[in-house]
Amino acid sequence: MRIKKYIANSMREALLQIKDELGEDAIILKTRKLPKKVFGIAGQEEIEVTAAVDEDAVKTPKQSFQPITLSNPGLYNRHRTSAIVDTTKANAPSVRPWKPQEMQPIRQPRFNTVPVQDAAAKDQQIDELKQNVRELKDIVAEILKKEKATAAAPVANVNGFTGEWSILYRKLLESEVKQKVAYKLIKEISGTDILLADTQAEKKFVHALSDFFPVAGPLKLKKKAPLIVAFVGPTGAGKTTTLAKLAAHCCVNKQKRVSIITADTYRIAAIEQIKMFAEIVKINLQVVFSPDEIQSALTACAQDDIVFVDTAGRSQRNKEHMDELVAFVNALHPDETHLVMSATTKDSDLLDIINRYKCVNVNRLLFTKLDETVRTGNILNIVNECRIPVSYFTFGQSVPDDIELAQTTRFVQHLWEGVRV
Ligand SMILES: Nc1nc2c(ncn2[C@@H]2O[C@H](COP(=O)(O)OP(=O)(O)OP(=O)(O)O)[C@@H](O)[C@H]2O)c(=O)[nH]1
Ligand SMILES: [Mg+2]
Structure with a gap:
């Protein structure tokens, strides 16, 4: 085998060189474009072609034409015999005058036979594919079986537990x-x-x-006075959204008389937001700007079953803001004070929030945004530590749907979410 590289300006040029040198039996092994660069500037491309030929084929190149001799007059003579050979001479070779060959009918390709051959080959391919699929299925089943066996296998002695x-x-x-x-x-x-x-x-x-994870159970209405439910908690934890979910649920689904008092006058947009919601759900809304206004707001809600109270989200680390909140809550005397916290908050911050909100006598923990985390162990850590009952979990922005009563069984489901052990 002889292998040689040819560089030319075009493929055609390269092929001519190869044919000339290696003959018609040469085979092309590889082609690639070579960028011509001049001072780093790209010029016209060249083609590099690697060709190979069997040595024997080069030594005795296949001749497409036989040398023309008298015994072999060649194609030319066959056609022009009368013109270059004097047939009148005695030693002149006997030459048969050229006659056009009898025309053979052109064979039409027998299309019907081709698909028969292909069909057989195709069947074989399909059988092979089926076999491969069967083998793959067996492999997958084997892997799954092993995984299941490993998962189910008792883990020996983890920290003393078996x-x-x-x-x-x-x-x-x-x-x-x-x-x-x-x-x-x-x-x-x-x-x-x-x-x-x-x-x-x-x-x-x-x-x-349930001994380690106390839950508060549903809202318990009072017989003679409205149940006053306040929501406190850090900025953006989901207080207003959760209040809206519960207010809409109690009003629309449970047909209870519901009022909202908002003390969140810190942002104009917050007032507009809750006003619009109250109008849509047809709930009485009271806006209070100072703790002095609480009493008259409560009087206006005296006939209601439930009064939900929204507060401004302020940093629990800001003493002045926390003092304002304490003044509001003290004037309110809520039956339930739900500390609203995002489930995405880390343990140490949850603990810090709970400690700082103790000043408003929090008696419920409400965890929002469970949809934004797959690890809820922080909730168990914190609840186990402070033993304040959990009231609700929320898991989305949709009002009133994305909320559920906190229950141990449901919490365990949240806990195992994303766990692979
Ligand atoms: N993904 C998700 N988003 C929530 C959930 N609850 C509330 N949110 C979103 O969290 C953002 C803040 O919610 P708000 O209800 O305004 O929170 P807030 O505690 O009242 O906020 P401030 O009054 O500013 O302190 C909004 O975009 C809500 O739609 C929840 O359970 N899951
Ligand atoms: Mg709010």
Whole structure:
């Protein structure tokens, strides 16, 4: 095999060179364009062609024409015999006058035979594909089986827990429950059985979790006076949206007499927003600018079943703002004060918020934006630490839909969301 590279200005030029040198049997191995550069400036492109030929073919190039001899007059003579050979001479070779060959009918391609051959080949290909698919299915099934077996296999002795307890323990850690909280929970819930595998571990866990995760239950209306429900919490936590969800639910779905008092006069837009909502849902709205106005606002709502009170979101680290809030809440005497916090807030900040809002006697924790996180272990950490009951979870901006009553079973579902153990 002889291999050679040719560089030419065009493919045509290169092919002519190859044909000339290597003959017609040469094969093209590779072609590529070479940019011609002059001082770094691109000029006209050249073509580099790598060709190869069998050495024998080069030595004895295939001749397309036989040398013309008398014994082999060649194509030319066959046509022009009478013109270059004197047939009158005695030693003249006998030449048959050229006659056009009998015309053969042109064979039409037998199209019907081609698909038959292709169909057989196609069938074979399809069979091969089917076989491949079957093999792939087997492989996938095998992988899934192995994964399932690994997931189901009891994990030996994780921090002293075995069997399902160890799996639960790892799930808690993965959902970002603090190690010490997870350990305490599993230890207390598993009781004396910590070294035994318990097939009912998860059920037992959910059931017993209510001791560690208190929930407030639904709003309990009062017989003789409106239930006053205040929402406090850091800026943008979702106080107004959550208030609107609950107000709309109580008014439209439960047919209760509902009023809203807003003390969020910090931003003009906030007043406009809640006014528009109250008009749409046809709820009585009172706007209060100072704690002195609270009493008359409450009197105006005296016949209602529930009064929802919105407050301005201010930084809990600003003492002046917190003092203003305390003055409002003290004038209000709410039955329920829900501290609204985003589930996306980290543990240490949640704890800081709760500590700073203690001054307004928070008696409910309300977690918003569960739709924005896949790790809700922070909620368990904080609730387990402060033991304030949880009232609601919200999981979207849609009013009144994206809210649910806090329940232990539902919370555990949120907790396992995104956990792979
Ligand atoms: N994804 C998501 N967004 C929410 C949820 N609840 C509220 N929001 C959004 O969070 C933003 C702030 O909500 P607001 O209700 O205005 O919060 P706020 O606590 O009243 O805010 P301030 O009054 O300014 O302190 C808005 O864009 C809401 O639509 C929730 O559960 N999930
Ligand atoms: Mg607000």
